[in-house]
Amino acid sequence: MSAPPIGYFDAGFPGASQVVRIASLHEAKVFARRWVIRDKDPALKALLRHIEKANSSAAADIAIRQLKQELACRGMLVTATPLLNGTPPAP
Secondary structure, three states, X not given: OOOOOOOOEEEOOOOOOOOXXXXXXXXXXXHHHHHHHHHOOHXXXXXXXXXXXXXXXXXXXXXXXXXXXXXXXXXXXXXXXXXXXXXXXXX
C-alpha cells in the first residue's frame, strides 16, 4: 500500500458531508470546475482558467497554491491534525 503524496490537501464544500483530497493538478481542475458550477463566481472562473492553462510544473504549483489560498480564504480548506497510531496528539 503506497502512502499519499506529501503535497496533498483536503477541501470540502460548506454543508457537504465528505471532503475531497486534492493531490494532483487533474484533481484540482475537477474540484475547481465543480466549484465554478456550484458558485458561479467570476473570480473562481478566472482561477479555473489559470489552472487549466498551467503547462509546466512551476505553473501548476502556482495554480494549485492559488486554489489552496482561495479555499482557505473561504473556509473550505480542511485542516485536521493527523492521528498517530489512531490516537489524537496529547495536549
